[in-house]
Amino acid sequence: MTSDYSTLPGFSGVYLEDSFVLSIDEQPQQFSFELEAVLRPEHPDYHPPLPGEQFCYADARLIFDDVSDVEWLARSTRRYTDASGNEDLGNIDSLIVEEQDCYLIEGDWGRVRIRCPRAPRMLLPH
Template identity: 65%
Template sequence: MTSDYAQLPGLSGVYLEDSFVLAISELPHTLSFKLEAVLTPEHPSYHDPLPGERYCYANAALVFDDVTEIEWIRRSTNRFVDASGEEDLGNIDRLVSDDGSYLVNGDWGEVRVRCGRTPRLDLTD
């Protein structure tokens, strides 16, 4: 059965579609996305947006542990520059789970991750 990331317990209170991917790290048994993550009011670390910002942002990592397979469907080296001159790889447009695997895509590419654990969001602030 396919389900959207919002239904995964480790990702409640985060809005990936407007979070910025800063880097992607692939290590043995781990895939992680370094993010400037958008936290929603449901997240315990949520605070009102800072002046001039639309959302509550937090430095975070979206982590897939206990990975048995990483299948890159497509990759992109595109970079985007925001108004303040900071560079990012775009957003995570979609993250869905399907029987032990996760399909993740965005401007940076598309990857299927097979792993034994539910992905989690680790705040790094």
């Protein structure tokens, strides 16, 4: 049975589909995305969008710990440039829980399946 990321602990009030992936870091036993994450009003760190922005953005990391396997199904090195000249790798279009320990993540940057025993976590530095 699959489910999307909204069912994961700590993801309430986060909207990945309009968040920007700034970088992807693949280390032994850890896989992470550096994000400019979109926060919805129900998130405790939400604030009204800054002038010129459509959403409330916050620096964040989407982290998978104790990773046992990473399978890249597709990969892209394409970069996107926004109106202010900042580059990113696009968005996360979907994060699906395929099984208890298997996650499928897809976006403009590619598609990857990650196996790890714990749910991913969203870290927003304060």
